[in-house]
Amino acid sequence: MDSNEKTVRSLWKYPHRIFAILTFSKKKIVGADEYQQARAHLLKQEKEATQLLQRLAASRRELPMVxxxxxxxxxxxxxEGEKSLVDIFDGRNQLIIYHFMLGPGEHAGCVGCSFCMDHIxxxxxxxxxxxxxAAVATAPLSEITTYRKRMGWKFPFYSSAKTHQAWKEAEQAGETVTWKPGNxxxxxxxFIKDGDRVFHTxxxxxxxxxxxxxxYHLLDMTPMGRQEVGNGMNGFSLHDEYGVEK
Structure with missing residues (x-):
């Protein structure tokens, strides 16, 4: 095998090296003064983006609720046994639920969902x-618990199979369920709770x-960025599978 073939095979096996090559090929090398001028210009843009995000967060808080x-x-x-939507607020007024893609009989959860949950x-x-x-999935609790233990997660992770059935019954009765993810x-x-009243916000x-x-936020600060093609969490693995041959 000649050196060119070795290089091609190495890049095919480790595609993120391509991003390093492309990054160095287009990065401009300048002196300190020019860097500081460019950084000052970017800082102005960053502050504008921060202010926009603050306004967006305020608009999000002002959304009407159902x-x-x-x-x-x-x-x-x-x-701890069967709990209702009210119960899993755990005595607090606000609740965030992540609908996790892990169905009955699946040995591992969605890679993208798992990547997200690694950031909780x-x-x-x-x-x-x-x-x-809390995270919820349609898999039985025993399978969820096994996967949660494998991933080392500490946050509550519940089975929502009964809730999915309740959604179906509600829709059959003519209700519109606003907090159900797509199929x-x-x-x-x-959600926010006032006594026993629960609102989807x-x-x-x-x-x-x-x-x-x-x-992503850390990678966005680096020259090589997210190292993805298009939009989406492509190229990531379950955190215990990096370096494992498949």
Whole structure:
């Protein structure tokens, strides 16, 4: 095997090396003064983006909300037994739910969902702001627990199979369920509670969940960026499968 063939095979096996080559081929090398001028110009753009995001967050908080009728009918299997939507607020006024793609009999969860959940922080910070978090999936609780243990996650992760059935019954009765993800899809939903009254206030999916991905935010600061082709979390693996031959 000649050196050119070795190089091609190496790049095919480790495609992120291509991004390094492309980055160095187009980066301009300048002196300190020119760098500082360019950095000052970018800082102005960054501040404008920060202000835009602040306005967007304010608009998000001002969205109207939908009351969920009879929230106790939406059940989740948890390690402590069956709980309702009201119960999994865990005594707090706000709740964030991540709809995770892991179905019955699947040995591993969606790679993209798993990548997202690797970014969930110590929940004490959220809880100090009167907010609970839980992930839910349609798989049985035993399978969810096995996968959660494999991934080393500490956040609550419940089975929503009974809730999916309740959604079907609600829709058959003519109700519109605003917090149900698309068929076989993922997403974040946000709720607020006043006593036993529960309201759906926000939901997002697809690239809308990128706001929680600190890996992306860190990579966005680097010359090579996210090292992806197109949009989406391509190229990532389950965190215990890097370097494992498939």
């Amino acid at each position: 009351q969920i009728s009879n929230p106790d009918r939406f059940k989740f299997d948890t390690p 922080p110590n929940l004490e910070h959220l809880r100090s702001r009167n907010t609970s978090f 076989g899809y993922f997403g974040l939903c946000v 926000y939901d997002t999916t697809a690239r809308g969940v990128e706001s929680i991905l600190s890996t």
